[in-house]
Amino acid sequence: MFNEERHFEQPIRWAMVGGGRGSQIGYSHRNAATRDGLFKLVAGAFDLDPQRCRDFGENLGVDGNRCYASYKEMFEQEAQREDGIQAVSIATPNSTHYEICKAALEANLHVVCEKPITFTTEEAEELKLIAAERNRVIGVMYGYTGFPMVQQAREMVKRGDLGEIRVVNMQFAHGFHNEEYEKNDPGLKWRVSPEVSGPTYVLGDIGTHAFYLSEVMTGLEIDRLACMRQSFIESRAPLEDNAHIMMQFKGGAVGTLWASAVNAGSMHQQKIRIVGSKASIEWWDEYPNQLRYEVQGEAPRVLERGMGYLYQDAEGVASNRVGGGHAEGYFESWANLYHRFAMAFDAANRDDQAALADIWFPGIDAGIEGVRLCEKCVESADQGAAWVEYK
Structure with missing residues (x-):
């Protein structure tokens, strides 16, 4: 079971940029960060409007004098306080991630950032260098990887339960944007605007989630890929609302990824199926407490979260917050990652590099590979779905 007794002498003094009133992602960050008492929200630049920012922050219990009109003001003012912030989460539109993350690192803050962390791999590599120079940690919010059954899948692959990995099928294909809803939805409008969203829409917004899940579970590295993408809602061009990728991995395995916002009638359909020479596993985020396990020649079985037959000694598998049979979900996964x-962050603060290296979490390298995937998919699609080298 999850160890709720793990605490610091004082919680990490934490702030947010973005994630103000009405933001689902903002609430998700706050819920996850504060659940275990390891972070305390003490400041924020929640909104571009100073009054809305202060009003919202005070309603959350933040001192109004620590609700700032901009992230720049917050970083500057907090640096002058003995009790200033130590970490910040960035929940703003994509186009701002790089500059805010860079400013936070230069202010000697640890960072949790929404993805994609930057528009280009060069920018992401720069952030990695700055973080290393200052002994700061960057976490990237791939929120689905905190589910215990994702870690069980990872361990099964690692221990050879599936045999040699041959095929990985990934998809994240919802139907909520099958029409031009952005006409009346500002939250969607920026996601389909290149100057704010970046070079992709569904590939960066949801495709990278499925891709990172496959990275976590299999550890496979892409050798080359071919991508075709479409804008079925024509006004979204050049950004895609549907994309298909074929992948060849180093070592001979192959894979596909389908990312879509126009899969009419679908909720999420985020599924990862890993096919080995002996067996296959499949995980679906709408049923996150189960992992389907199919051994050739045997009846299929469904592994359940919280059960003793799972690999209890594996990192993350035993991070159950309630016994098996009860539904754990999205917020628990996020809380596991914030933990x-x-x-x-604490290991870095103590300069305990050995402990830091021993902690699994989606960090800057995960962010870099998500950005690289988007870049390479655009490169391939612009050449008529040509095969391109991944690195």
């Missing part, structure tokens, strides 16, 4: 971020 790991806190452990990593």
Whole structure:
């Protein structure tokens, strides 16, 4: 079971940029970060409007004098306080991630950032260098990887339960944007605007989630890929609302990824199926407490979260917050990741590099590979779905 007794002498003093009133992602960050008492929200630049920012922050219990009109003002003012912030989460539109993350690192803050962390791999590599120079940690919010059954899948692959990995099928294909809803939805409008969203829409917004899940579970590295993408809602061009990728991995395995916002009638359909020479596993985020396990020649079985037959000694498998049979979900997964971020931040603060290296969490390298995937998919699609080298 999850260890709720793990605490610091004082919680990490934490702030947010973005994630103001009405933001689902903002609430998700706050819920996850504060659940275990390892972070305390003490400041924020929640909104571009100073009055809305202050009003919202005070309603959350933040001192109004620590609700700032901009992230720049917050970083500057907090640096002058003995009790200033130590970490910040960035929940703003994509186009701002790089500059805010860079400013936070230069202010000697640890960072949790929404993805994609930057528009280009060069920018992401720069952030990695700055973080290393200052002994700061960057966490990237791939929120689905905190589910215990994702870690069980990872361990099964690692221990050879599936045999040699041959095929990985990934998809994240919802139907909520099958029409031009952005006409009346500002939250969607920026996601389909290149100057704010970046070079992709569904590939960066949801495709990278499925891709990172496959990275976590299999550890496979892409050798080359071919991508075709479409804008079925024509006004979204050049950004895609549907994309298909074929992948060849180093070592001979192959894979596909389908990312879509126009899969009419679908909720999420985020599924990862890993096919080995002996067996296959499949995980679906709408049923996150189960992992389907199919051994050739045997009846299929469904593994359940919280059960003793799972690999209890594996990192993350036993991070159950309630016994098996009860439904754990999205917020628990996020809280598990924030717990790991806190452990990593604390290890860096103590300059315990050995402990830091021993903590698994989606960090800057995960962010870099997500950006690289988007870049390479655009490169391939612009050449008529040509095969391109991944690195």
